[in-house]
Amino acid sequence: MTAYLIATLALVAISTIAGLALNLQWGLGGLVNFGLFGFVMLGAYTCGLLNVAGWPPLLAMAAAILVTGLASATVSLISIRLSDDYLAIVSLGFAESLRLFISYEEWLTRGTLGVPGIMRPFAGWVPPSAADAVFLAFAVVCLAIVYTVFEILARSPFGRTLRATREDPMVAEALGKNVLWLRLRAFGLGGAALGIAGSLHAFNYTYIDPTQFGPVITAYAFMAVIIGGRGSNTGVLLAGFTVVLLLEGSRFLIDAFGLLDGAQLAALRLFLVGVALVTILIFKPNGFVREYRLISPTKERS
Amino acid sequence: MIQLVFNGLVTGLLIALPALALALTFSVLRFANYAIGAMLTVGAYAAFGFNTLAGWPLPLATLGGMAAGALVAVGVNELVYERLRGCSGVTLLVASIGVALALENVVRFIAGNSPRGYAVALARPLRLFGLRINFEQITTLFAVVAVLAGIWVLFRFTRIGRAMRAVADNPDLAAVRGIGRRGVVTVVWALSGALAALAGVLIGLDATLDPQMGWTYTLPVFTAAILGGLASPMAAVAGALVLGVAEELATTVLAPQYRNIVAFLVMAVILLVRPSGLFGARWLTR
Numbered sequence: 286m287t288a289y290l291i292a293t294l295a296l297v298a299i300s301t302i303a304g305l306a307l308n309l310q311w312g313l314g315g316l317v318n319f320g321l322f323g324f325v326m327l328g329a330y331t332c333g334l335l336n337v338a339g340w341p342p343l344l345a346m347a348a349a350i351l352v353t354g355l356a357s358a359t360v361s362l363i364s365i366r367l368s369d370d371y372l373a374i375v376s377l378g379f380a381e382s383l384r385l386f387i388s389y390e391e392w393l394t395r396g397t398l399g400v401p402g403i404m405r406p407f408a409g410w411v412p413p414s415a416a417d418a419v420f421l422a423f424a425v426v427c428l429a430i431v432y433t434v435f436e437i438l439a440r441s442p443f444g445r446t447l448r449a450t451r452e453d454p455m456v457a458e459a460l461g462k463n464v465l466w467l468r469l470r471a472f473g474l475g476g477a478a479l480g481i482a483g484s485l486h487a488f489n490y491t492y493i494d495p496t497q498f499g500p501v502i503t504a505y506a507f508m509a510v511i512i513g514g515r516g517s518n519t520g521v522l523l524a525g526f527t528v529v530l531l532l533e534g535s536r537f538l539i540d541a542f543g544l545l546d547g548a549q550l551a552a553l554r555l556f557l558v559g560v561a562l563v564t565i566l567i568f569k570p571n572g573f574v575r576e577y578r579l580i581s582p583t584k585e586r587s
Numbered sequence: 588m589i590q591l592v593f594n595g596l597v598t599g600l601l602i603a604l605p606a607l608a609l610a611l612t613f614s615v616l617r618f619a620n621y622a623i624g625a626m627l628t629v630g631a632y633a634a635f636g637f638n639t640l641a642g643w644p645l646p647l648a649t650l651g652g653m654a655a656g657a658l659v660a661v662g663v664n665e666l667v668y669e670r671l672r673g674c675s676g677v678t679l680l681v682a683s684i685g686v687a688l689a690l691e692n693v694v695r696f697i698a699g700n701s702p703r704g705y706a707v708a709l710a711r712p713l714r715l716f717g718l719r720i721n722f723e724q725i726t727t728l729f730a731v732v733a734v735l736a737g738i739w740v741l742f743r744f745t746r747i748g749r750a751m752r753a754v755a756d757n758p759d760l761a762a763v764r765g766i767g768r769r770g771v772v773t774v775v776w777a778l779s780g781a782l783a784a785l786a787g788v789l790i791g792l793d794a795t796l797d798p799q800m801g802w803t804y805t806l807p808v809f810t811a812a813i814l815g816g817l818a819s820p821m822a823a824v825a826g827a828l829v830l831g832v833a834e835e836l837a838t839t840v841l842a843p844q845y846r847n848i849v850a851f852l853v854m855a856v857i858l859l860v861r862p863s864g865l866f867g868a869r870w871l872t873r
Contacts, residue, residue, distance in 0.1 A: 317677055319621070319684065363855050367862055370619045370817075373680055374809045375858065378851035381806050385848055500802070504688055507681060549696055556692035562685030566678060567670045 291417045293533050298424040299485045300533075301525030303502060304509030305431050305518060306478035311507075312515040312576070313444055314471040315451030316361065317373040322502035323380020324476050326495075328353040328483020330387060330394060333403045333493050342406040342488065350480035357476020358469050365468050388495045399494025403487050424485050431478050436518045438474070439577055447471055448516065448576075504558050505529055511565050514572025523574065532558065590718055591835045597724045599811075599831020600731040601793065603824045604786040605804065606811035607738065608779035610823040613812070614755040615775045618679035622663070623783055623808055624801030625690035630656030630784020631791045631800065632694050638705050645707055649788045653781040659690070660780025661773055669772075687802075695798040702795040705788075723792045730789060734782070735824060742821070747774055755818070806847050807834070810854040816864025826865065 303325060310316045318324075332349035336342055360379045364371035387394045394400065411419045438444050447467055450457040454464045487493050512528055513520025535554055565572070605623050612620045634652025637643045643651065663686055671679055713720045742748040747770075753761040754771045762768060783801075790800060807830060815826030830853060837849040857865070 315677065317680060364858050364862075367858065370676060370680060371813075371858060371862070373621075374619065374806075374813070375854065378806050378810075378847075378854055382848040382851045385845055389842060389844055500684075500688070504684070507684070511681070548700055552692040552695040556689050556696065559685045559687070559689030559692065563667050563682050563689070566674075566682050566685070567667070570674065570678070 288417065291421050293530065295417075295421045295424050295485075295489050296533050297525055297530050298421070298428045299482050299489065300502075300505050300529045301509060301522060302428055302431050302478055302482040302485070303506040304513070304521045304525050304529075305428075305435050306475040306482065307506040308510050308513075308516065308518060308521045309435055309438070309478070310472055310475035312510050312517070312521075313439060313447045313451065314468060314475075316468060316472055316475075317370075318376045318472070318475070319373045319500075319503055320360075320376030320378070320380030321479065321506050322498050322500060323376070323383045324353050324357055324479040325483040325486060325502055326380070326387065326498040327356055327383060328480035329487040329493050329498070330400070330483075331480070332484035333400045333487040334394065336403050336487070337400055342404055342408070346406070346481070346484040346488075349484045350477045353480030353483065354473045354477030357479070358473035361469060361472035365465055365472075384495055384498065397495060399492055401492045403491045403493070405488045405491065420488065424489070427481055427485060431481060432518055432522060435478070439516070439518060443467075443470075444577075501555060501558075504555070504562070505532075508558055508562055508565075510572075511562060512569075512572055514574040514576060516576030517572065517574040520572055520574030520576075524572075528561075591839070592832055593718055593720070594724075595832035595835030596828055597727055597831070598835060599828035600727055601786060601789055602804070602807050602811045602831060603731060603827035604734065604782045604789075605808045606815070606823040606827045607735075607820050608782040609808055609812045610815065610817055610820040611751075611775055611782075612779050614818045614820060615751060615772065616668070616679075618676040618683070619809070619817070620779075621680065621683040621805065622687040622690060623779075624803075624805040625687040625694075626656060626660055626780055626783040626801070627787040627790070627804060628694055628798060628801035629659055629690050629787075630780070631787030631796050632698055633784065634788045635698075635703060635705060635791065635796055645705055645788075648705075649785065652788055653784045656780040656784025656787070657777040658780070660776040660783075663690075664772065664776045691798055691802065698798070700798060702797040704795050705791060707792065723789075726792065727789045730785065734785060738778075738782075739821065747771070751775060803847070806854075807850040810850040810857075813854055814857055814865055819864070822864060829865065 303321060307318060307321060310318050328349045331352045332342075332345045335345035335348055340348070360376060361372060364375045388397055390396070391398075405416065405420055406423060407419055408416065446457065446462050449460075450462065450464045450467055457467075458464050486497070490497070509521050509524045509529060513522070513524035532554055535550075605627055608626075609620060609623050612618075630652045633655035634645075634648045637648035637651040638645055641648075667682055667686055668679060671682055712722070713725075742752065750761070750766045750771050751774065753764070753766055754768060758768060761771075786804075787801065790804065794800075811827035811830045812823045813826070814830055815822030815824070817823075830850060833853055834846045834849050837845075841849065
């Protein structure tokens with residue numbers, strides 16, 4: 286039971302990091318990233334392959350963060366001049382292409398066989414019985430760092446300007462803000478966080494293959510952001526640890542439901558994710574936690 | 588070479604119907620419907636149900652599937668998109684991916700993950716002027732060309748077609764002239780659902796049915812629509828044909844499983860070089 290709880294919590298921490306990344310890109314910046322799973326995959330494979338090639342885990346992770354961040358920024362360049370609809374399909378196109386590439390370029394990625402034997406950080410220093418708990422602690426520390434950095438960013442002038450470009454890029458442009466450069470940085474920074482999520486994914490399973498990465502990862506992240514409230518990092522954190530925990534926990538129910546087999550239960554869970562996305566958008570479009578707003582002192586006095 | 592071009596044109600025709608449906612909903616509603624793939628899957632499976640469970644012959648089952656696809660599309664519009672009216676296009680975009688997830692998994696829940704095929708007799712490919720032509724390719728050719736001609740007549744010569752073009756052009760002006768938006772939107776969704784369903788059946792004939800089938804076609808369908816210019820439905824058809832031939836010709840240099848990568852590269856180039864599409868739509872969202 287404890288082992289199950291630790292494993293689930295690690296997954297929730299990884300999903301929540303992806304949610305925070307999406308919150309920076311979409312919540313604050315209005316940049317729709319439907320290809321989120323592709324960037325997580327890129328992070329996982331960069332980290333996993335470098336690690337298997339002999340790099341120490343933390344160094345491989347740092348490389349994955351860098352690669353994913355740069356790749357995100359580059360992909361966003363394709364359509365950053367155009368409206369958000371285009372970035373959505375471009376990021377999705379990148380993700381699908383990457384998945385094909387990784388599935389078939391066996392010389393590099395071992396294709397569908399997957400990459401086994403990825404070493405977790407600190408694996409040599411702790412007894413094997415405590416390995417999962419140590420990994421969970423590491424994932425939570427990563428989550429805390431991402432949360433803190435993104436929260437500082439959201440309250441900084443950068444975050445404020447980013448919100449302005451989300452509301453009306455034309456006005457921001459007229460006020461002399463470089464919208465393109467801002468968006469590029471937001472998408473790249475979000476991508477770096479997705480690199481962290483991907484690396485943790487690789488460490489968590491110690492084995493990666495292309496089937497682990499799909500649109501479901503994107504859907505979970507969108508759900509966390511929509512339920513938590515667009516723009517609110519705290520909201521994403523809370524949503525991650527309630528809704529994603531419930532969904533992941535529902536894997537447990539396979540034994541309880543004698544009527545449904547595993548595939549049907551998986552379909553049911555994804556169906557509920559889809560319905561929840563739409564329902565929250567209709568009935569609670571701003572989510573449950575308000576985004577941070579700078580309240581000017583003059584306003585407070587009056 | 589000619590064989591490749593011919594195959595490419597047929598592939599393009601398969602993409603043309605959902606691309607037309609996508610551009611149609613985009614031009615009238617101003618949001619990109621990511622559930623287009625899932626609508627294709629639902630239609631294909633509905634036709635499969637009529638075909639194998641109810642024992643209808645395939646042409647009749649296809650009509651049944653198209654009717655079911657139209658109903659689902661109109662129903663989803665009433666349940667979801669109408670309630671989100673006035674929200675930004677981005678919100679609708681995200682809602683449509685939720686819809687896609689829900690629809691695809693309804694199919695998966697009922698029909699399971701394993702691939703399926705329609706109950707049709709196998710036929711030997713024909714040889715015409717040195718071309719090898721499958722029976723499925725002929726079916727696709729005739730079905731798609733007939734439907735496209737029908738749609739063109741509908742756009743050009745009927746009241747509802749004119750109303751659709753009017754709302755797409757300028758919804759406020761259309762409203763001033765007494766064109767009911769609600770009715771037009773319902774017809775647009777019904778058409779788009781039926782077109783996606785027909786494409787689903789044809790793709791199912793060409794290959795097999797599985798719950799993922801619509802999702803794998805999402806990227807080429809969007810590429811085709813962007814290539815034509817997202818807001819002009821008939822140009823999407825031309826975009827689909829160009830993409831189909833490009834994908835087929837690319838198999839001479841790239842592995843055939845990389846079709847979707849070709850679609851992505853074509854999309855990237857077109858967005859960088861000529862974002863209004865090959866056939867120059869009148870306007871462009873920035």
